[in-house]
């Protein structure tokens with residue numbers, strides 16, 4: 001670009017900024033962003049072991065996808081690894097583009113070794129921090145990266161313009177090969193082992209003996225404000241995050257602006273993202289940014305060490321000791337509630353559905369099923385010689401052999417049923433009791449059941465945690481939509497006492513349902529397709545904590561699902 005052209009562009013963007021304050025923001029032309037993703041299995045030397053991990057373009061975490069609101073993103077994924085792969089664009093609402101959502105056996109068959117598939121979707125009215133990740137087996141552990149969607153040119157943030165932005169991806173790392181680990185855990189019927197390390201942007205930090213000299217750091221200029229785009233890409237752990245002696249102001253959650261809320265820690269579950277502002281307003285020094293466990297379930301082994309990165313002021317002596325951050329203790333449920341209470345939509349005109357067409361009540365939790373293996377020593381390692389399972393309304397989801405979207409679209413019968421119940425079979429004391437008053441009744445039913453809804457249905461869904469095996473905070477994620485979190489509480493949901501916020505509820509895609517409690521969400525089912533809703537702890541998803549919504553086409557224009565792309569993988 002010539003300098004006169006660029007100053008002209010600058011002038012235009014200043015003018016539009018001005019317009020933005022005066023009137024409605026101008027709609028800048030949207031662009032198409034192209035990315036090439038190569039799935040590769042290779043060695044990453046910055047981690048202490050020397051085995052191969054599955055990556056995108058040899059990077060861990062993977063490349064950042066940058067775009068602006070309303071841009072189209074085209075990503076060609078070539079699978080050069082020996083494993084089946086798919087990529088999910090987590091939080092992208094995929095308006096009329098369900099074919100490109102990515103969950104394996106839900107919207108597509110896997111991209112098999114040697115094959116290529118091109119994802120093509122538009123970020124319709126979306127901006128903020130999202131991420132992409134593999135949505136097949138447990139490959140997400142290493143196959144993930146950020147999606148950063150900026151506002152349109154000339155449209156300001158509704159908060160102080162940060163001096164710099166940093167993506168901070170929180171992860172869990174295993175020294176063992178992930179596909180083998182998955183196979184072994186699922187065959188055992190028992191729980192997964194804790195991760196060997198937590199990681200911040202791929203670095204475990206000084207608490208792990210392999211990486212003391214290799215710590216991720218953010219260099220901070222005294223007095224400046226930074227926007228940290230936090231993403232929890234961990235497989236199975238919800239975590240706390242804090243910076244020593246610094247407070248955060250949360251300004252965005254799941255790529256939607258929130259009312260500014262200041263806190264000294266955050267809790268973030270797998271599948272969630274938070275935009276937080278932090279100002280370098282402390283004495284010059286090096287401050288730890290720490291990530292530690294939040295574990296709400298009983299009797300679960302977990303990684304009980306913190307990953308550390310540095311928030312290092314310009315001018316701090318390299319030898320200066322990093323000040324430690326204090327994190328809430330691993331079972332501090334109140335610290336979780338405090339953060340949740342602070343999440344409110346910034347948008348003064350939220351369009352929360354006030355009338356409800358479909359009122360669903362769905363229990364979520366763990367189960368132990370009977371083990372029928374002839375080699376119980378190897379395969380019946382769950383409690384009391386059973387096998388672990390997990391369910392929604394007592395149904396453990398079994399993934400089908402073909403893509404459900406294809407089965408639905410081409411009317412291929414026999415792969416799923418349409419009888420997912422909108423209510424539990426029995427109402428009992430879900431949190432403290434047992435069905436039929438029989439504490440040994442921990443079993444679930446298995447099936448590939450879906451819930452079919454008409455286009456435009458206004459849905460309310462209450463998630464109710466159960467105490468079968470153990471209560472636990474489950475990060476529930478819905479594909480294809482954001483939803484308003486209109487209420488939550490502890491214990492069994494009771495419509496007579498439940499408090500709902502229909503004024504400024506946060507608009508999210510993943511909600512951590514309080515341990516031993518409930519959460520209520522609302523959304524309008526106006527995006528046709530086959531949409532997965534599941535717990536974002538991969539082990540729970542593998543055990544069956546998921547269900548599929550089928551949203552039918554509407555009658556109007558732009559209300560039906562387009563034809564599948566020509567290169568859609570086959571099973």
Ligand SMILES: *[C@@H]1O[C@H](CO)[C@@H](O)[C@H](O)[C@H]1NC(C)=O
Nearest residue numbers: 072074118119120121562565
């Ligand atoms: C992406 O989708 C749009 C709209 O459906 C289409 O016009 C375009 O050709 C597609 N691009 C690619 C590279 O597939």
Ligand SMILES: *[C@@H]1O[C@H](CO)[C@@H](O)[C@H](O)[C@H]1NC(C)=O
Nearest residue numbers: 048049175196197208209210
């Ligand atoms: C740290 O070192 C000890 C002893 O050498 C070893 O047993 C352990 O596995 C190491 N931990 C990590 C995370 O590498």
Ligand SMILES: *[C@@H]1O[C@H](CO)[C@@H](O)[C@H](O)[C@H]1NC(C)=O
Nearest residue numbers: 295300301302303304305330
């Ligand atoms: C986790 O580690 C902390 C600090 O080392 C310790 O106090 C606590 O007992 C540990 N918790 C569990 C559940 O292992």
Ligand SMILES: *[C@@H]1O[C@H](CO)[C@@H](O)[C@H](O)[C@H]1NC(C)=O
Nearest residue numbers: 394425426435441443444445
């Ligand atoms: C779930 O289904 C199993 C198997 O049919 C049954 O034994 C159990 O009572 C059911 N539990 C609930 C809570 O409905």
Ligand SMILES: *[C@@H]1O[C@H](CO)[C@@H](O)[C@H](O)[C@H]1NC(C)=O
Nearest residue numbers: 083084109110112401570571
């Ligand atoms: C990869 O996907 C294909 C198609 O679904 C399936 O037949 C094959 O068994 C899968 N391979 C592995 C290793 O899971």
Ligand SMILES: [Cu+2]
Nearest residue numbers: 474535537540
């Ligand atoms: Cu869960």
